[in-house]
Amino acid sequence: MKTNFLHELTWRGMVHNHTPEVEKLLQQPTTAYVGFDPTADSLHIGNLVSLMLLVYLQRAGHTPIALIGGATGMIGDPSGKSKERNLLDEDTIRYNLERIKLQMQKFLDFETTENPAEIVNNYDWYKNFNVIDFLRNVGKHLTISYMIAKDSVQNRLETGISFTEFSYQLLQGYDFYWLYTHKNCRLQMGGSDQWGNITAGIELISKLIPQAQAHAITCPLLTKSDGSKFGKSEQGNIWLDANKTSPYKFYQFWLNVDDKDLPKLLRIFLPFDQATIKQLETDNAQNPNALKRILAKEITTMVHSVEDYQKAEQASQLLYGKAVLEQFEATDLATLQEVFEGLPRQTYTAKEFESIATTTDLVALALQISKSEANRLIKGNGVSINKTKLTIEQATQKPNFTLLKEQFLLIQKGKQYFLVEVLK
């Protein structure tokens, strides 16, 4: 099944801007790339949009290249950044890059013979590129006035931009040129903030290769309906790495998205066709939570695994469903362990547990907060233990609760869960 890539991106709401002739280019199987910054050892939800661009590209019969900016990551892209950033050292970048590669392998098909995906690292072609050559062969072709006109640079002229970050567009431009000549890559995609960098590449290619046809597609930056950044909630980024964001938390994140963002998210992240998505929306028009569950299920399965999804779902059912204490008791220990897996946990020996003087102390310890804060929360009716609100009176006394399965206490702070485990 080959789809019309540009058409598909359009109905998915993933086209912000593109070069005029790109549609013609895409009538033939084409190679395209998206760049990723190895600034962390995991991709996050923001990167997931770019990754989906490549997924849809490959499904449409084109060849995707994921470029990991081992070199450019050492420079720092000024786009969307209000101030100069710290440079990462080489070892960190190398490590991050390997981790990111592993994550990408879940999404793209590297085995197919027809249009296998590929991951490249621009450090490979920069490491032996000397300054003189770079300035003669690349820098010569773009003018300062052209470079200064870019929004990413304009926005920084007041607050300051180093020559290093200013040069970034040349590097990214050359990346495109390199891929164009070595991998026959004709198209670069990215977030709308990348437009300036991409066109710099197109400009460079057209200077170096007179008949060249290089193109760009950018996609809107993912934001919440209130305009704030998506996937960067309170506790920071939502990562794809299970060690940084547990599958349970990941799953919960999608269940908790704003209703208003649903149509947008379904279209970007669900790999179904247009009719199916519309059908889902009609079927669940009165029940946005069902839609969120589908969204959460699909993305969690895609990023983690079916098993992880099932555990997350099970945990959510138990923790947020109508579940009462009896249901926890009725669940077998192994399952319960899995349900509790993603929760912050404090473990004590029976002796240690005995020595905790008051329930307030216990709460402070379990939630890793100060005693004053624990006190405030309890006074504000904000803490439950084993699904029952903690009274102020109880809080001042020595903990006296029935342990679930004779070893767990489930403590709730609002909607968040914490676990205390007492070893026998």
Add this chain to the structure above:
RNA sequence: GGGGAGAUACCAAAGUGGCCAACUGGGGCGGACUGUAAAUCCGCUGUCUCUGACUUCACAGGUUCGAAUCCUGUUCUCCCCA
């Protein structure tokens, strides 16, 4: 180089000798209502041995019964002139 203004809690911003753990707004957290949503309303938002005590208003000293507020020095930031 010369002149001026400022540094207050997560951020912004009041306070200019006792009524200040410090107005207010944002953010965050909790509660109510709901659908684990949004909107709305309410409460909390330094620490502790918690109806009280203790440590905070750039840093170090000083004046005073008493300082975020006055004085001295230090560091940093911003603005204007050259």
